[in-house]
Amino acid sequence: MSVFTPAYLGGVHALTSDPVVGTPELDRADIYTPGTEELTEGEIRVSILGSGLPWVTKSQAAGSVLVEVGNVQRDVFVLDLGAGSLANFSGLRVPVTSLKNVFLSHLHADHVADYLTLMGSYVKAGRLDPVEVWGGGSDDPALGLAEFVASIEKALAWDLESMRGSVATSGASATAYEVPYDRTEVIYERNGVTITSFPVIHILNGAVGYRVDYAGQSVVFSGDTRPTMTLVEAARGCDLLIHETFLPPETFAELMSFPLEKAIFVVNEAHTPPDAAAIVFGMVEPRMAAMWHCHVVEGYMDPVFEGVRAGYSGPVTLCQDLTVFNVTPGAVVTRQAAISLVQQATIGPSENEYTVDGEPHPNPGWWADATIDWQSMLA
Ligand SMILES: [Zn+2]
C-alpha cells in the first residue's frame, strides 16, 4: 500500500485499494473536476471536506463530510464542520446557498469550528436561507446542541449588527434539533432522503453518528467513536461507511511526540485504531469502507493499512481532504477532486429574496476627527 502518494506531495489519486467497486453506469474521468459532472438521479456524491484532526494543517482540514444527493431539489447535507473545511467546500463549486442542512456528530471544536464561518461569513457571501442544525442532546442541557447553537448566535452579535442596513441577513439564523443520544431514530425525512441518527461511544453522552438513505443507496458516518454496536446495527450492508480511524497508538505517539501511555488512552479509549476498524468493517460489510479522521503523513500510512488489512480484506480507502465517492446502484467510485485554490463562492437558488433590513449605524462621533479623507487627498 505504500505505493500511494498523498495529495500534499502531489498525488492525484485517492488512497484506495479499489478506485472502482462494481460496474459504473457512467464513464468517469480519473480525477474529479468540480462543475463537470451533474449528479444523476439515484446518486449520492460524498466529498471529504476535512479529514484531519484538531491541530489543523494545510494538508488536512478538521472533520467534515459533504453529502450531495441527485434528487430534484439537489439537497446538500454537511456532516460536521471542522476548521478549514469550508475552504475545501468553496473549491467544489457547490453553491453556498445550498448550505442549509448541518448535522453535527458531537461538539468537539474540531468538528464544529467552521459553523461560525458558515453563520457569519457565508451570509456575506450570499447565503440567504436560515440553517437547520441537528445534533445530540445531553443529560445536562448546557452541553446539548440547542445551547451550542444559541451561544454561537449570541457570539456573532457584533458580526450580525455590523451587517444591519447593508447586507441581507436572512441566512444568519439557525434552528436546532436535538436528536436522541441513547437510541437510534429516524430524524429527517424529506424529498426522498431519510437520515437516521444513532448513539456512539465517545467520551461523553451526546455523540451520535448518521446514516443517509436516498434511492436505495446509503452512506453511514461515524463521527468520533470507539467501535460501537449501535453503529454496526445501523450501518449493516450500507454502501459507504465512513468510520473514524486513528493511527495505532505507537505510531500516534511517535508522530505527535506524545508519551505512549497518553497515546494509548487517546486512541483506544476515545477512538478506533485500524485493527479495531477492521473488525467494524467486517461486521458491517459495506461496499466501500473509508477510514477518516486519520493523519495522512508520508511514513505513517503503512501502519494504518497494515492494521486494517490484518482483519479486513474488502475495499478500503484512507480519506484525505477532497476524496470523492460517487455512490450509485452499480458502483462506488473513489477519486480525488482537483480544485481551484482561488474559487470564490458560487451562488444558487434560495427560498429568500435578497432583502436588506434596518438602517446602517450612525458613525461614532470620534470617527469624524480620526478619518483620513483619502478621496479628497487623491482628487
Ligand atoms: Zn471528538
Ligand SMILES: [Zn+2]
Ligand atoms: Zn474528532
